[in-house]
Amino acid sequence: xxxxLVLAHTETDxxxxxxxxxxxxxxxxxxxxxxxxLVGENVQDAANSIAACGxxxxxxxxxxxxxxxxxxxxxxxxxxxxxxxxxxxxxxxHTSRWGRVLAxxxxxxxxxxxxxxTAVSLVNGAPAVTRWYYRQRMExxxxxxxxxxxxxxxxxxxxxxxxxxxxxxxxxxxxxLTDAHKRTTVTGVRAPKAEEQTIRPDAKLLFVAGAGxxxxxxxxxxxxxxxxxxxxxxxxxxGASLGSSKSLVDLSGEGQAVLPFMTxxxxxxxxxxxxxxxxxxxxxxxxxxxxTVGWRFINERRAISxxxxxxxxxxxxxxxxxxxxFQVMAKVNExxxxxxxx
Amino acid sequence: MSTAYQxxxxxxxxxxxxxTLEPVSTPMGPALKNEMMLPAVLDPWAxxxxxxxxxxxxxxxxxxxxxxxxxxxxxxQQVMMTIAQKVPFELVALDGPAGGFTEAAEVAAILADxxxxxxxxxxxxxxxxxxxxxxxxxxxxxxxxxxxxxGITDQFxxxxxxxxxxxxxxxILERIEGGKHQVSKCAGPPxxxxxxxxxxxxxxxxxxxxxxxxxxxxxALQRAKPAKIAAEGVTFVRVTxxxxxxxxxxxxxxxxxxxxxxxxxxxANE
Ligand SMILES: Cc1cc2nc3c(=O)[nH]c(=O)nc-3n(C[C@H](O)[C@H](O)[C@H](O)COP(=O)(O)OP(=O)(O)OC[C@H]3O[C@@H](n4cnc5c(N)ncnc54)[C@H](O)[C@@H]3O)c2cc1C
Numbered sequence: 001x002x003x004x005l006v007l008a009h010t011e012t013d014x015x016x017x018x019x020x021x022x023x024x025x026x027x028x029x030x031x032x033x034x035x036x037x038l039v040g041e042n043v044q045d046a047a048n049s050i051a052a053c054g055x056x057x058x059x060x061x062x063x064x065x066x067x068x069x070x071x072x073x074x075x076x077x078x079x080x081x082x083x084x085x086x087x088x089x090x091x092x093x094h095t096s097r098w099g100r101v102l103a104x105x106x107x108x109x110x111x112x113x114x115x116x117x118t119a120v121s122l123v124n125g126a127p128a129v130t131r132w133y134y135r136q137r138m139e140x141x142x143x144x145x146x147x148x149x150x151x152x153x154x155x156x157x158x159x160x161x162x163x164x165x166x167x168x169x170x171x172x173x174x175x176x177l178t179d180a181h182k183r184t185t186v187t188g189v190r191a192p193k194a195e196e197q198t199i200r201p202d203a204k205l206l207f208v209a210g211a212g213x214x215x216x217x218x219x220x221x222x223x224x225x226x227x228x229x230x231x232x233x234x235x236x237x238x239g240a241s242l243g244s245s246k247s248l249v250d251l252s253g254e255g256q257a258v259l260p261f262m263t264x265x266x267x268x269x270x271x272x273x274x275x276x277x278x279x280x281x282x283x284x285x286x287x288x289x290x291x292t293v294g295w296r297f298i299n300e301r302r303a304i305s306x307x308x309x310x311x312x313x314x315x316x317x318x319x320x321x322x323x324x325x326f327q328v329m330a331k332v333n334e335x336x337x338x339x340x341x342x
Numbered sequence: 343m344s345t346a347y348q349x350x351x352x353x354x355x356x357x358x359x360x361x362t363l364e365p366v367s368t369p370m371g372p373a374l375k376n377e378m379m380l381p382a383v384l385d386p387w388a389x390x391x392x393x394x395x396x397x398x399x400x401x402x403x404x405x406x407x408x409x410x411x412x413x414x415x416x417x418x419q420q421v422m423m424t425i426a427q428k429v430p431f432e433l434v435a436l437d438g439p440a441g442g443f444t445e446a447a448e449v450a451a452i453l454a455d456x457x458x459x460x461x462x463x464x465x466x467x468x469x470x471x472x473x474x475x476x477x478x479x480x481x482x483x484x485x486x487x488x489x490x491x492x493g494i495t496d497q498f499x500x501x502x503x504x505x506x507x508x509x510x511x512x513x514i515l516e517r518i519e520g521g522k523h524q525v526s527k528c529a530g531p532p533x534x535x536x537x538x539x540x541x542x543x544x545x546x547x548x549x550x551x552x553x554x555x556x557x558x559x560x561x562a563l564q565r566a567k568p569a570k571i572a573a574e575g576v577t578f579v580r581v582t583x584x585x586x587x588x589x590x591x592x593x594x595x596x597x598x599x600x601x602x603x604x605x606x607x608x609x610a611n612e
Contacts, residue, residue, distance in 0.1 A: 069524060071497040096518040100499045103446065103483030107490040112447055112575070115481045123579050133442045134356075135477050137363050138583050140372065140443075145575035183529040184496050190515065191522040199521025205609060238609060250543075264502070264539040265521045270359045270477065271386045271539065281605065290359040296584070302608065304601070308592060315587030321601045322594045331602030339606070 001032030001122070002147075005087035006055070007078060009097055010040030012067070016049055019093030021160035023153050024053055026120045027091045028161065030127055035059065037081035039074065041067035043170060051166030059084050060170040065177055068186035069097040071104070073177065078105045080175045082148060089127055091120065094152035102152050111148035118157045127151075135270050136296035155201075156276040156297070196261055198235060198242035205240040206277040206298055207231070208268060210285025211247035212305070212325065214258065223326065228259050230329045237336040241277065243268040243294075245285045268294035283325040287311030304328050345467060345510055346404030347531065349395040350460065351431070352453050352472035352488060353388025354440045355413045355421050357381070359477065365581040371573055372443045372581040382417050382440075384425050387473025391537035393545055395471050396429030398504065407431040410456050412449060412569050413440040422559050427552035428545045433562040434460070438569030442478030443581075445573040450487030452569045457492060465492075465532045474499045474517075474536030482536060489534035496528050499536040 004027045008020035016038075027034055036055040038046050043060040061077035078101060082090060092098050094115055106113035119130040121141075128143045129151055191197065213227040235242055244266040252258040267273065270290035280298035285291065287303060288311050295301060295316070303312035304325045312320045321328065357363060357380040364375040374380065384392070392409060399405035408431060411418055415437040422433065434456055457463065457470065470489060475482040482499060489497045500517030507513060510530050515523040517538050593601065 069518075070526070072495040075495065096500065096516070096524070099482060100497065100516075101486065103481070104486035104490045104497065106483075107447065107450070107487040112445070113481075113483050115483055128579055133479065133581070134363050134374075135359070135480055136584075138365050138581055140581040141579040143577045143579060145577075180495070184526050186524060186526050187513075188525045189518070189522050190525055191520075197521065201520055263521075265517065267539070279609070281609075288360075289362075293359075300608075301588070302605065308594060313590055313592055315590055317590050318588050319591045319593060321596070321605075322592060323596065323598060323601055327598035328601050328605070331599050332605050335602055335606045 001030055001127070002089050003033040003035065003087040004030060005035050005037055005082065005085040005090045007037045007081060007090055007092040007098070008046070009074070009095070010038060010043055010046045014040065014042045014045040016046045017095070018160050019095050019155035021050070021162075022155060022158045023091050023093040024050060025161040026153050026158045028054065030120060030122060035085050035087060037085055038170070039066050039077040039081070047168035047170045049165050050161065050163065051168040052163040053161060057085070058168045058170045059173050061173050061175050065182070069100065070184050070186055071101055072181040072184065075101045075104050075108065076175050076177065076181060078102070079108050080173045082109055084171070084173045088147035088149065090148055090150045092150065092152050094154045098152060102150050106148070106150040109148050111150060112144055112146040113150040113152065114142070114144070115152040117151050117153050120151060120153070132296070136274055136293045198261055199265060200239065200241040201275060203239055203241040204278050205238055206243050206275060206280040207234060207238070207240040208243040208245065208280060208282040208285055209248060209259065209262070210245040210283065211251065212284025214248065214251060214256065217326065224259065226326065228261070230326065230333065231259065232261070233333045234329060234336070237333060237340065241275065242266055243275070245269070245291050246271065270294070282312060282317065283329065287316050292316045345402060345530065347399060347402050347469050348406055348460070348464060348467045349399055349469045349471055350408045350410060350457050351388065351392045351395050352410050352470065352485065353385050353392060354411050354476070355382040355417055356385045356440070356477040358383050364583065367581070371576070372578050373441055377441060378414065378417070382421050384421050385473050385476050385478070387475060387477070387537055387539070389425070389544070390540040390542070391471040391473055391535070392425070392431065393429060393542050394504065394537055394540045396431065397542055402506065408434055408460060410434040410436070410453055412436040412438045412452060412571065414438070415563055415566050419563050422556070422563070424547070426555035426559055427547040427549060430551055430555060433559045435562050435566035436569040437566040438571045440478070442476070442480070443573060443578070444479070444571045445576060446479060446481055446483035447487055448571045448574065450484050450491060452571065453484070454488050454491035457488070468532040470494065470532070470534045472536055474501065474538050485534055485536040492532070494532045494534050496533040498526065498533065500538045501535045501540070502538050503541050504535065
């Protein structure tokens with residue numbers, strides 16, 4: 001097996017997040033010589049936290065300029081470490097920060113990149129990656145002749161590396177920055193207020209709301225306020241992450257009755273996200289293919305829809321409850337609240 | 343300060359997402375069954391990039407929008423019939439494969455050359471837009487590589503919003519983990535922006551825009567040079583469809599309370 005560089009960035013507190021430890025575990029599973037490259041304001045604590053991982057060498061690019069997730073400085077840092085390490089295979093976590101730069105870095109290095117990789121393996125003694133094509137519709141295993149080969153591993157696909165902390169000796173790699181690297185400044189993060197934060201990547205359950213919540217019900221009326229309360233109460237009681245169908249989040253652009261806490265960031269599917277959760281509960285959603293491709297990595301799936309012949313019934317869910325989601329979710333919330341207070 | 347932008351949108355075509363897709367192997371590598379027969383649409387996130395480009399151009403007088411597309415000419419022409427009615431742009435067409443199993447680096451090299459060949463290109467006014475990921479390869483790699491080949495190192499991915507500040511700098515919102523946006527201030531063009539859904543609804547069809555666009559689109563399609571794209575150096579070990587069907591248990595005619603009990607038990611079950 002060829003030498004592998006695991007390339008990671010630190011978090012604002014100087015630690016390594018789970019996706020970085022997952023990339024490390026994936027690299028170790030291939031065998032071969034391992035080197036680690038770290039980028040961030042400070043990298044020593046991060047290096048120490050994985051001192052026992054078996055890396056032959058630790059490289060680091062650090063300083064205040066590398067605190068922010070900015071293309072120009074991140075690409076320069078990653079390039080410098082890759083040059084210093086000279087490893088033919090580079091494995092990195094596909095975080096939003098690395099996702100922005102890794103393909104550009106591969107281009108700079110004269111190599112190739114594969115992103116959103118879900119597994120690495122050896123095929124005939126050489127590394128191979130697994131990734132999905134056509135928005136999770138088909139899965140491919142592929143190998144490449146070009147080097148360096150930059151592999152961005154999606155978070156949540158591999159058990160993270162665990163081991164004792166220690167003391168690592170980090171070889172500092174210098175990067176010459178000019179004003180051109182600093183034309184962009186990251187000024188902050190815009191996030192909903194904590195209590196309105198409905199997207200929770202680590203939640204055990206994904207709760208999906210479809211357009212049905214805003215449609216006329218049996219009494220000929222829409223019940224958006226009731227829908228809002230039922231959904232938010234459920235999220236509060238379970239800590240579930242909130243997903244949406246496209247139709248529901250598009251409604252706001254069309255001036256129709258909407259659930260104000262939903263945005264396109266909640267959208268699951270073809271033009272939305274493909275989150276990873278152990279369970280998913282769909283409500284008032286038809287389960288059409290462009291939506292359900294976003295459920296590829298949801299293990300157990302249940303759905304509540306009035307329509308017995310909706311997409312969920314056709315092999316897309318484990319259980320379909322043909323029922324009124326307003327009624328069912330009201331009872332679910334009652335039971336959950338009673339359980340909490342008991 | 344006002345800048346007239348040159349906005350180049352990179353975007354190709356993909357099969358309509360309502361279609362069922364099946365991989366087949368060909369002497370050239372994997373492909374889709376009946377690929378040339380499948381109805382196509384402009385890649386959804388690239389469409390958002392195009393709408394955002396037109397919106398920005400509209401607010402900065404003197405700006406112009408190009409759409410550069412590498413796709414089989416005949417299919418691109420079909421897609422242009424609808425897209426041309428949405429917003430004003432000039433098409434630069436290249437006749438080549440648009441499938442997901444082609445190599446991003448090869449596509450990027452051709453796109454970058456096509457951008458460099460735009461007459462009167464001015465890097466100080468250039469914004470390169472595209473989708474942050476395609477609906478075919480879904481890698482989010484092409485735009486970064488195009489940027490590198492053009493020497494543009496102010497790059498943004500998963501963009502949902504761009505605002506031009508009074509001093510000409512750009513405020514850009516990018517999607518990051520956990521339903522949040524990273525906010526950046528970029529001094530100005532040149533920059534690469536890979537768009538997510540953005541913040542604009544799809545523009546309605548406007549036949550007048552369509553007619554004006556089509557006058558230049560037809561000759562652009564006729565001029566389309568062949569683009570040789572494959573996946574040099576890549577070996578696909580296998581391409582498979584996932585086990586698609588679950589055995590769905592359908593629960594009907596059951597009181598809401600009973601269903602609720604079952605769901606609560608299921609949620610609690612580790
Ligand atoms: C290019 C493209 C990209 C797309 N990308 C996506 C994507 O990323 N994500 C996505 O979701 N879609 C996507 N779509 C759209 C997709 O095809 C569907 O139109 C959409 O998913 C439908 O949303 P829905 O199921 O919420 O709404 P509807 O189809 O309106 O279904 C509503 C459902 O709610 C049920 N219902 C109503 N009231 C109740 C009640 N009281 N109790 C229980 N059930 C009730 C109805 O029976 C119905 O089944 C895309 C389409 C295209 C063309």
